[in-house]
Amino acid sequence: MVKKALCEECGNEIIIPDDSLVGEIxxxxxxxxxxxxxxxxxxxxxxxxxxxxGEDWGE
Amino acid sequence: xxxxxxxxxxxxxxxxxxESAKSRGIDLKLVDTKQEYIDIHDEKEKxxxxxxTTVLIRCVSYFRGFSVxxxxxxxxxxxxxxxxxxxxxxxxxxxxxxxxxxxxPTPKTMVSFSLEGALESSExxxxxxxxxxxxxxxxxxxxPLKDRDIAKAMIEMREEMSNPLDKIYYIQEYVDRPPRDIRxxxxxxxxxxxxxxxxxxxxxxxxxxxxxTVEPYPVNDExxxxxxxxxxxxxxxxxxxxxxxxxxxxxxxHEINSTVEFRGAASVSKCxxxxxxxxxxxxxxxx
Numbered sequence: 424m425v426k427k428a429l430c431e432e433c434g435n436e437i438i439i440p441d442d443s444l445v446g447e448i449x450x451x452x453x454x455x456x457x458x459x460x461x462x463x464x465x466x467x468x469x470x471x472x473x474x475x476x477g478e479d480w481g482e
Numbered sequence: 483x484x485x486x487x488x489x490x491x492x493x494x495x496x497x498x499x500x501e502s503a504k505s506r507g508i509d510l511k512l513v514d515t516k517q518e519y520i521d522i523h524d525e526k527e528k529x530x531x532x533x534x535t536t537v538l539i540r541c542v543s544y545f546r547g548f549s550v551x552x553x554x555x556x557x558x559x560x561x562x563x564x565x566x567x568x569x570x571x572x573x574x575x576x577x578x579x580x581x582x583x584x585x586x587p588t589p590k591t592m593v594s595f596s597l598e599g600a601l602e603s604s605e606x607x608x609x610x611x612x613x614x615x616x617x618x619x620x621x622x623x624x625x626p627l628k629d630r631d632i633a634k635a636m637i638e639m640r641e642e643m644s645n646p647l648d649k650i651y652y653i654q655e656y657v658d659r660p661p662r663d664i665r666x667x668x669x670x671x672x673x674x675x676x677x678x679x680x681x682x683x684x685x686x687x688x689x690x691x692x693x694x695t696v697e698p699y700p701v702n703d704e705x706x707x708x709x710x711x712x713x714x715x716x717x718x719x720x721x722x723x724x725x726x727x728x729x730x731x732x733x734x735x736h737e738i739n740s741t742v743e744f745r746g747a748a749s750v751s752k753c754x755x756x757x758x759x760x761x762x763x764x765x766x767x768x769x
Contacts (some may be wrong), residue, residue, distance in 0.1 A: 433654055444492050444496075444497065444500070445492070445512075445514065446489055446490070446491055446492035446496070446512075447491075447492040447497075448492075448519075454688065455657075459491070467597045473491075474490075474516075474634050476539075476622075477614070478617065478618055478645065479543050479544040479545050479572075479617050479618065480542050480543055480544070480618075480619065480620070481542070481544065481618060481619015481620050481622070481739075482620075482722055482739035482740075482741050482742055482743050
């Protein structure tokens with residue numbers, strides 16, 4: 424079953440790729456907002472707005 | 483054994499590490515640091531249940547990764563990289579000090595603690611020079627100081643920032659080099675990949691995160707010796723060592739990354755970098 428979630432910003436239906444893992448960033452194809460995948464279950468997908476890049480981010 | 487991978491964001495690299503561990507049948511504990519807390523009084527065994535007996539620190543946030551690593555290491559759990567390495571590589575000044583101590587060729591660097599000191603040091607280095615933040619990556623806040631006016635403006639801006647680290651001025655000579663640098667992925671005592679990274683057309687920085695392109699770099703014995711000495715100078719482990727080809731001084735080491743991103747290198751490397759890292763973790767766990 425294709426997993427989907429609604430974009431809180433623009434209402435677009437975001438398709439969650441099958442190989443997605445919790446912690447991965449999913450981008451809304453309509454408005455470009457980045458979400459972090461928080462939970463993936465059979466019937467439910469939970470997203471939250473992704474953190475902005477921090478000063479200490481990197482390698 | 484159980485291997486742990488702590489993260490705060492799943493990037494291409496983490497997916498490849500997970501895939502590699504799975505293909506080896508390893509019991510991999512995945513821990514998102516943002517969803518956890520650590521009781522620092524917990525016994526080692528309890529922490530091992532959640533984090534594994536050897537743990538790869540893969541947080542994109544330096545301070546998160548370092549803090550988790552410190553908590554685990556304090557109870558005797560092996561972390562990759564260990565916190566001494568994370569501390570040195572996560573701070574450009576500490577990295578430069580380690581390189582100078584080990585007599586590794588590196589760009590001329592000065593550090594100062596005020597507007598006046600920063601201007602004087604940039605005058606001494608000559609223009610252009612390069613102002614870098616102590617902490618940070620992907621070329622963020624790295625600024626070429628082309629003349630005194632720009633230097634003054636940039637340093638004055640940094641003086642207005644609230645983070646005290648922004649008021650420590652790490653300024654390096656501008657190295658005359660081709661529009662590329664070299665990224666080496668070192669795992670233990672082996673270079674598993676070496677690539678040229680080319681600047682994108684609209685930028686002078688070579689970071690793949692900024693759109694730079696890559697191609698394999700032919701490693702010779704002399705270069706290998708330098709890179710492995712560099713790795714040893716900061717404590718070893720899994721590292722991304724960055725080198726420049728100075729037209730005047732030959733190869734110079736300018737940065738070492740301790741939570742190395744390797745998607746660029748993986749795209750042109752024959753070896754499976756993620757798998758080399760997993761093999762290294764297994765070897766360390768058995769020690």
